[in-house]
Amino acid sequence: MRVHPYLRAYMAGIVVPTVFILLATTAFAIVRYGIGLNLPVERAMIFPLAAVPNLWGVWNMLHLALRDRVELGIGPHGALLPLILVPAGVLLARAFGIFEVSAGTAVLFAPIGMAGYFLLWKYVVAFLNAEIGIA
Numbered sequence: 001m002r003v004h005p006y007l008r009a010y011m012a013g014i015v016v017p018t019v020f021i022l023l024a025t026t027a028f029a030i031v032r033y034g035i036g037l038n039l040p041v042e043r044a045m046i047f048p049l050a051a052v053p054n055l056w057g058v059w060n061m062l063h064l065a066l067r068d069r070v071e072l073g074i075g076p077h078g079a080l081l082p083l084i085l086v087p088a089g090v091l092l093a094r095a096f097g098i099f100e101v102s103a104g105t106a107v108l109f110a111p112i113g114m115a116g117y118f119l120l121w122k123y124v125v126a127f128l129n130a131e132i133g134i135a
Helices: 005-035 044-049 052-067 074-079 082-096 104-129
Strands: none
Touching: 005 044, 005 052, 005 074, 005 104, 044 082, 052 082, 052 104, 074 082, 074 104, 082 104
């Protein structure tokens, strides 16, 4: 029997957003400093850098804790995460005056985000969970 399943679930959950944020930050640095295009997105990057990987890890831990009690696969479980992230991101963007997003726009793009999250969770996070022995 392997120990610390929740720690392993957390670590498997943070992999996808951490790698994505690493690539996005690299692309931003190349565009900003290499090409010289001035994009003021530093304040908008704080929320994804701090909260999103942690939420993915906690969400994967929640899936591990609930999978015996709730009949919901990992794909649909992951597709529910944008229902927390999108409103939180919109609220923080408005609070810091980074950009203005209407509620209608957020609702319009929510199904697209949910579909993307479904695929990432169904294939990538599920693969990582299987690799570390918690699937």
